[in-house]
Amino acid sequence: MFDPDYELFLSIIDAGTISAAARARGLTTAAVSKRLARLEQRLSARLVNRTTRRLALTPAGQDLYETLLPLRSSLAAVEERISGRHELIRGDLRLTAPTSFGRMHLAPCLARFTEAHPDIALTIDLSDSFVDLLASPYDAAVRIAVDVGSGLVGHRLMGSRRVLCAAPAYLARQGAPQSLAELERHALLAAEGQLPWQLEGPDGHIVFQGRSAIQTNSSEAVRELTAGGCGIALRSLWDVADLLQSGDLVQVLPEYEGAREAAIYLVHAPMPQLPANIAALLGFLREHFTEE
Numbered sequence: 001m002f003d004p005d006y007e008l009f010l011s012i013i014d015a016g017t018i019s020a021a022a023r024a025r026g027l028t029t030a031a032v033s034k035r036l037a038r039l040e041q042r043l044s045a046r047l048v049n050r051t052t053r054r055l056a057l058t059p060a061g062q063d064l065y066e067t068l069l070p071l072r073s074s075l076a077a078v079e080e081r082i083s084g085r086h087e088l089i090r091g092d093l094r095l096t097a098p099t100s101f102g103r104m105h106l107a108p109c110l111a112r113f114t115e116a117h118p119d120i121a122l123t124i125d126l127s128d129s130f131v132d133l134l135a136s137p138y139d140a141a142v143r144i145a146v147d148v149g150s151g152l153v154g155h156r157l158m159g160s161r162r163v164l165c166a167a168p169a170y171l172a173r174q175g176a177p178q179s180l181a182e183l184e185r186h187a188l189l190a191a192e193g194q195l196p197w198q199l200e201g202p203d204g205h206i207v208f209q210g211r212s213a214i215q216t217n218s219s220e221a222v223r224e225l226t227a228g229g230c231g232i233a234l235r236s237l238w239d240v241a242d243l244l245q246s247g248d249l250v251q252v253l254p255e256y257e258g259a260r261e262a263a264i265y266l267v268h269a270p271m272p273q274l275p276a277n278i279a280a281l282l283g284f285l286r287e288h289f290t291e292e
Contacts, residue, residue: 089117099219145263156263
């Protein structure tokens with residue numbers, strides 16, 4: 001906020017006399033004179049020479065006036081820009097996200113976003129299918145992928161480290177694989193479209209072919225099937241870190257992990273300028289999610 005005494009000083013100079021400034025502000029001449037004297041006392045400098053007909057700036061007053069004018073203009077421009085931008089952060093915002101990530105990590109944080117932007121009408125749909133953003137009503141999507149897809153714009157939010165894991169009960173029955181060749185003989189678990197696995201290991205990038213022992217379109221179902229001892233899965237740490245920590249799952253073949261390029265993105269169709277509501281969501285998600 002601009003200092004009110006500075007604002008009054010500028011209005012006095014702009015008006016030409018103390019009485020004219022007082023009339024413009026609905027104050028008494030005595031009140032304006034008192035506040036001008038208080039400002040001069042605060043700065044330990046005389047700012048104007050008072051005569052019966054006009055005011056004359058002293059060198060100190062001239063210096064202050066020339067300094068304050070651009071500051072007042074800059075502050076007014078900033079206030080206008082920010083308030084105008086805030087007014088544009090409104091309207092419908094349709095978002096799609098993967099089921100597990102949306103339920104576990106996205107939905108719990110959105111209260112702060114809707115609180116900060118009450119004029120945005122947010123719709124969030126959770127699906128493990130890759131929605132075609134170029135032919136759908138969605139404005140943006142949260143994607144977990146190596147590549148966001150042709151013709152789309154992706155903003156990286158955080159990495160998505162993935163590990164091979166299984167329940168201790170499954171490994172007790174089937175034994176822990178010691179190599180990728182042995183992994184081929186195990187029950188693999190993946191949702192539709194998640195195989196083949198893109199892995200990184202001691203010999204670099206590997207495409208691991210396979211077929212899920214149980215067919216499902218739900219990544220959440222794969223998580224529960226893995227924890228239930230049905231097989232080995234490639235899972236993101238944001239999804240299974242709690243199960244690994246508790247011992248309900250253990251890492252398998254730790255020298256192999258999912259492709260390091262995999263990350264979590266906010267994705268949208270190309271557009272000349274990012275709408276304010278999508279830009280607000282992007283800024284919020286970038287602040288909320290970290291590489292950690």
